Structure formats: C-alpha cells, structure tokens
Amino acid sequence: MASIYSSSISSISAKLTLTPPSNRHPRFCCSLGVAEPQAAISTEPLLLNAVRGKEVERPPVWLMRQAGRYMKSYQIICEKYPSFRERSENVDLVVEISLQPWKVFRPDGVILFSDILTPLSGMNIPFDIVKGKGPVIFDPVQTAADVEKVREFTPEESVPYVGEALTILRKEVNNEAAVLGFVGAPFTLASYVVEGGSSKHFSKIKRLAFSQPKVLHSLLQKFATSMAKYIQYQADKGAQAVQIFDSWATELSPVDFEEFSLPYLKLIVETVKRTHPNLPLILYASGSGGLIERLPLTGVDVVSLDWTVDIAEGRRRLGTDVAVQGNVDPGVLFGSKEFITERIKDTVRKAGKGKHILNLGHGIVVGTPEENVAHFFEVAKGLRY
Numbered sequence: 504m505a506s507i508y509s510s511s512i513s514s515i516s517a518k519l520t521l522t523p524p525s526n527r528h529p530r531f532c533c534s535l536g537v538a539e540p541q542a543a544i545s546t547e548p549l550l551l552n553a554v555r556g557k558e559v560e561r562p563p564v565w566l567m568r569q570a571g572r573y574m575k576s577y578q579i580i581c582e583k584y585p586s587f588r589e590r591s592e593n594v595d596l597v598v599e600i601s602l603q604p605w606k607v608f609r610p611d612g613v614i615l616f617s618d619i620l621t622p623l624s625g626m627n628i629p630f631d632i633v634k635g636k637g638p639v640i641f642d643p644v645q646t647a648a649d650v651e652k653v654r655e656f657t658p659e660e661s662v663p664y665v666g667e668a669l670t671i672l673r674k675e676v677n678n679e680a681a682v683l684g685f686v687g688a689p690f691t692l693a694s695y696v697v698e699g700g701s702s703k704h705f706s707k708i709k710r711l712a713f714s715q716p717k718v719l720h721s722l723l724q725k726f727a728t729s730m731a732k733y734i735q736y737q738a739d740k741g742a743q744a745v746q747i748f749d750s751w752a753t754e755l756s757p758v759d760f761e762e763f764s765l766p767y768l769k770l771i772v773e774t775v776k777r778t779h780p781n782l783p784l785i786l787y788a789s790g791s792g793g794l795i796e797r798l799p800l801t802g803v804d805v806v807s808l809d810w811t812v813d814i815a816e817g818r819r820r821l822g823t824d825v826a827v828q829g830n831v832d833p834g835v836l837f838g839s840k841e842f843i844t845e846r847i848k849d850t851v852r853k854a855g856k857g858k859h860i861l862n863l864g865h866g867i868v869v870g871t872p873e874e875n876v877a878h879f880f881e882v883a884k885g886l887r888y
C-alpha cells in the first residue's frame with residue numbers, strides 16, 4: 504500500500520491506495536477519514552467545482568503549454584504557417600491548435616492558444632516571436648517618453664480574434680472541460696518590453712526600477728488597467744477561468760515584489776472581481792518558494808506552484824482560502840511510465856483532498872514524448888480521492 508500523507512488544510516486525510524488495474528485505465532481508490540466522497544452532480548466543469556471547494560472525486564488536470572511543439576499535429580501546422588503571430592492571431596488556427604490536446608488527451612482545462620505578448624501590438628509595442636530566439640521587442644521601452652507612447656489596450660478593437668476563438672472554444676468544449684484564458688502580469692510584461700526580449704539578469708528593468716521607479720510604475724499601471732480589461736473581455740467571450748502569468752516576478756526580492764508586482768496584481772484582481780466576482784483567477788509565478796505567503800495577498804482564487812516547492816508545505820504556507828495548482832516537474836514527463844505514475848500519486852496525496860488542480864510546475868518542455876503526456880492524463884483521470 505502506498506504511504507499516507509495528510510494535508511493540513513483539510514480535516515480529511517486522503518489515503519490513496521493503488522488497486523491493480525482491472526481494465527485499461529488504472530484506478531486509485533481512496534479511503535477517507537470521514538464520509539464517502541460524493542461526486543458533485545453539476546453541469547459545471549470539474550475544474551470550477553474543485554476551485555470553489557465543492558466535493559469532487561478527483562483533482563481536475565490540465566498542463567501549462569499543453570498545446571505546442573511537443574505535439575506532431577502542431578509541428579505540421581507550423582510547417583504550413585511558420586509565423587507564430589499568424590498561428591496565434593488567426594481565429595481558425597487558434598481554435599484548431601487549442602483543440603489539439605483536447606481531442607487527444609481530454610484535459611479538464613482547455614487553454615486558449617495565444618501568448619502573454621499578444622496584446623502588445625495593440626498597445627503600440629511592436630514585437631515578434633522568432634523561432635529559436637523567442638520574443639523580440641523592436642523598440643524596447645526605456646524612458647518616460649517611451650512609456651508615454653504605450654497605449655492602453657482595447658481588446659475588442661485590437662484582438663477580436665481572441666474573443667471569437669474563446670466563444671467557439673466554449674461551444675466546442677461544451678462544459679466537458681473549463682475553457683481557460685490567460686494574461687501576462689504587469690511586471691512580467693514589463694520585463695519583456697524593457698529588456699527587449701527574454702533576459703537572464705533582468706538588468707535593464709532593474710536599472711529602471713532602482714534608478715527611475717516612477718517611470719516603471721507608470722508602465723506597470725498601464726499594463727495593470729489593460730490586463731484587467733483583457734481578463735474581463737476574455738470572460739465575456741467565454742473564458743471560465745483566467746490564469747495570470749507573473750513568471751518573472753520571482754526575480755525580485757520580496758521587498759521589491761511588494762513594490763513592483765503585488766500592488767498591480769491586486770489592482771487587476773480587484774477590478775476584475777468587481778465585474779466578474781465568480782470568475783476564478785489563477786496566479787502563476789515561476790520559482791515562487793520565497794514569495795508563497797505573499798501570493799494570496801493578491802486576492803486570486805488559485806496559486807500555481809512550481810516543482811521546487813513541496814506541495815504539502817506550499818499549501819500550509821498559502822493558507823486555507825486559496826486553492827492550489829501544480830506542481831509536477833515537467834522533466835518527470837521524460838521519465839519512465841512507472842515514475843510518472845508515482846509522481847502523480849505523490850503530488851495528489853501531498854496536495855490533499857479538494858481545492859487542487861493537478862498540473863505541471865511550468866510549461867511542457869519541447870521534446871516531451873506525446874505518449875508520456877497521454878500516460879499522465881490517463882493516470883490522473885483514473886485517480887479517485
């Protein structure tokens with residue numbers, strides 16, 4: 504029998520026991536410390552029920568970057584449409600690519616195929632995503648005059664294809680899974696537009712933060728109001744939950760996170776909650792171990808942890824109000840099937856019963872074997888608390 508973990512956030516300690524698979528799908532049954540679980544009878548997607556703390560029979564599962572280059576079907580589309588901008592800005596392609604993992608793996612969340620940088624051209628910041636190089640910002644924003652030129656974002660004018668694609672996805676997925684939208688957080692977006700692309704040391708944005716903080720604050724403010732509007736737009740068009748990626752906020756020391764990231768995340772959450780109080784918001788920051796206690800202060804519903812944190816400890820540190828997402832190392836998907844199975848079980852046990860979305864700790868890595876991704880979903884969907 505597998506060992507037992509109990510989550511401090513729940514009075515119920517879930518004991519997952521592995522029973523020999525009686526059919527093609529492995530099943531893990533669970534004996535609970537209290538009453539038998541009752542699957543929520545609801546037409547709402549499992550993911551939404553789990554986030555809201557309703558009784559669910561297993562954690563919902565989806566994977567960050569589940570649409571993309573590890574899939575042969577995506578590579579075929581890339582050959583025909585080599586431009587990332589075209590693939591992510593053409594409604595038919597966005598819908599087709601978003602649905603590729605849905606059709607094969609049936610995840611509990613279907614994330615829009617897009618990028619956190621997609622709004623930039625609508626904000627007068629020209630960019631491209633170049634194969635082998637990543638994001639390129641043609642005229643990096645570095646001075647007060649540059650920030651002046653940044654326009655507030657009007658999603659319905661600048662990215663109507665995002666709304667159309669979400670509406671189609673919502674119909675296609677038909678509540679069998681949750682349709683997920685996403686945005687970049689102000690600090691992470693600012694890091695790209697100030698650095699001119701991806702960065703190792705974040706020296707340009709730190710120079711700005713630590714020598715001309717007012718200039719950076721006015722850029723962050725523009726991103727905050729723009730991304731709040733963008734989340735509202737995505738929800739109105741069909742997104743049932745929205746993830747905010749503050750991937751690089753953890754490059755900041757806690758005191759600087761409190762000045763340059765936290766207030767803007769709070770502003771986004773407060774603005775969105777005023778109009779969409781029931782829309783779950785998920786926050787992801789990569790390598791967030793040093794900031795965990797501060798992340799729920801944003802007001803989000805779910806915090807997505809990376810794999811460098813023990814998820815049981817992470818939950819204790821997050822407190823009981825917030826749900827948790829994660830946090831299997833994407834590298835596990837290069838391991839043996841047995842190893843993948845064990846890690847899934849370990850993560851689900853440690854996360855405890857309920858208020859958990861099973862996911863990776865960051866996006867799927869290019870080169871991940873598709874059959875391992877299939878195995879991940881099969882095992883995860885066969886789990887029972």
Ligand code: CP3
Pocket residue numbers: 566567568569570571572587614615616617618619620632635636637638685701748750789866
């Ligand atoms: O999760 C999904 O399946 C939805 C699609 C998605 C993409 N980017 C598509 C994409 C999502 C959620 C993102 C978010 C994103 N984009 C983040 C936050 C998440 C994270 O990784 O921390 C960031 C920082 C970006 C910026 C970005 N876009 C980078 C750094 C790169 C280059 C990465 C690389 O490996 O080349 C991109 C390009 C990009 N966005 C790709 C995909 C599938 C790869 C390029 C391609 O497929 O042609």
